[in-house]
Amino acid sequence: MTLNYLLRRLGLFVVVVWAAVTLIFFLPRLASERNPIVERMGQTAASAGKLGEGVEKMVKAWEAKFGLDQPLWKQYLRYFRDVLHLDFGYSLAYYPTKAIEPIIRALPWTIGLFGIATLISFLLGSLGGALLAWPKAPRFLQYLLPFFLTLSAVPYYLLGLVLLFLFAFTVRIFPLSGGYPVGTVPSLSFPFILEVLRHAVLPGCAMIIAGAGFWALQMRGMMIIGLEEDYITFAEAKGLKGNRIFFRYALRNVLLPQATSLAITLGQVISGAILVEVVFGYPGLGTLLLKAVSGFDYNLISGIVFIIIIIAVATFLVDLLYPLLDPRITYQRRVK
Numbered sequence: 001m002t003l004n005y006l007l008r009r010l011g012l013f014v015v016v017v018w019a020a021v022t023l024i025f026f027l028p029r030l031a032s033e034r035n036p037i038v039e040r041m042g043q044t045a046a047s048a049g050k051l052g053e054g055v056e057k058m059v060k061a062w063e064a065k066f067g068l069d070q071p072l073w074k075q076y077l078r079y080f081r082d083v084l085h086l087d088f089g090y091s092l093a094y095y096p097t098k099a100i101e102p103i104i105r106a107l108p109w110t111i112g113l114f115g116i117a118t119l120i121s122f123l124l125g126s127l128g129g130a131l132l133a134w135p136k137a138p139r140f141l142q143y144l145l146p147f148f149l150t151l152s153a154v155p156y157y158l159l160g161l162v163l164l165f166l167f168a169f170t171v172r173i174f175p176l177s178g179g180y181p182v183g184t185v186p187s188l189s190f191p192f193i194l195e196v197l198r199h200a201v202l203p204g205c206a207m208i209i210a211g212a213g214f215w216a217l218q219m220r221g222m223m224i225i226g227l228e229e230d231y232i233t234f235a236e237a238k239g240l241k242g243n244r245i246f247f248r249y250a251l252r253n254v255l256l257p258q259a260t261s262l263a264i265t266l267g268q269v270i271s272g273a274i275l276v277e278v279v280f281g282y283p284g285l286g287t288l289l290l291k292a293v294s295g296f297d298y299n300l301i302s303g304i305v306f307i308i309i310i311i312a313v314a315t316f317l318v319d320l321l322y323p324l325l326d327p328r329i330t331y332q333r334r335v336k
Contacts, residue, residue, distance in 0.1 A: 094300070118207065124208070129220035132145055160206035176280075203280045292304060
């Protein structure tokens with residue numbers, strides 16, 4: 001891998017992140033003309049039962065505290081400077097807490113649910129799709145094709161609603177919402193871990209079942225094309241065993257575009273995971289983002305979306321891992 005190529009890819013990644021950070025700043029402010037401070041004060045006054053005196057002075061004081069009394073370009077420069085230090089300012093909904101603190105509390109829940117469910121769905125779907133295209137695979141696997149075809153078109157949150165109705169509302173095997181029972185103090189004890197796993201079963205299954213169908217169909221199509229390559233014919237002519245041909249020749253060579261697709265569609269997968277969290281009331285970034293949007297908490301919205309966008313670094317990492325996945329790929333300049 002040449003240094004120039006690495007620097008170009010890194011520069012492109014920085015530009016993409018900068019553009020995304022800029023959109024994070026402007027979109028919430030352009031989407032609504034309402035002042036978030038006024039909205040917050042209105043909610044407080046409504047809950048208190050009266051408007052109260054000196055509201056205008058309180059609004060001005062809060063605007064100065066959050067920097068909303070400054071021109072938009074000054075707000076942007078201040079915001080960009082703070083983002084470089086991972087400082088998103090104070091959260092309006094959780095004041096006087098910094099916006100990064102609720103994000104840090106919610107991030108492990110999202111990473112745990114999203115990471116494990118994505119890995120399982122990717123592995124199961126890729127292996128299942130490869131077996132569907134493998135001529136020597138058991139014939140009963142062909143009956144899985146309509147199942148995968150149906151699941152590939154089902155959104156995560158819709159399948160989550162179905163699972164929620166069947167196994168939490170009708171049969172009542174799993175809890176309706178949350179990440180652990182209400183009133184439980186989080187700890188590293190074995191009973192608490194079991195409760196966390198129990199609450200994660202339905203949202204995790206919604207992502208795994210729906211995601212596996214997508215990866216299986218895509219893997220099946222690439223596998224059918226790959227089986228027509230000359231190296232498969234050559235491996236069969238050498239008398240290699242079927243399982244070695246399947247794993248070392250067929251599966252490995254079609255794994256590269258599958259991994260590329262995973263990196264490209266990662267944003268879509270994350271958005272689906274966030275909606276699943278909202279459906280199940282899971283204490284991750286999705287539920288936190290819903291609260292931030294409903295409360296016009298610009299700083300918290302910016303922090304959450306920025307953390308989600310940073311996950312796009314997977315695209316950059318997959319590009320660097322190409323030579324490991326496929327030895328035929330190299331970034332070294334060949335000398336003629």
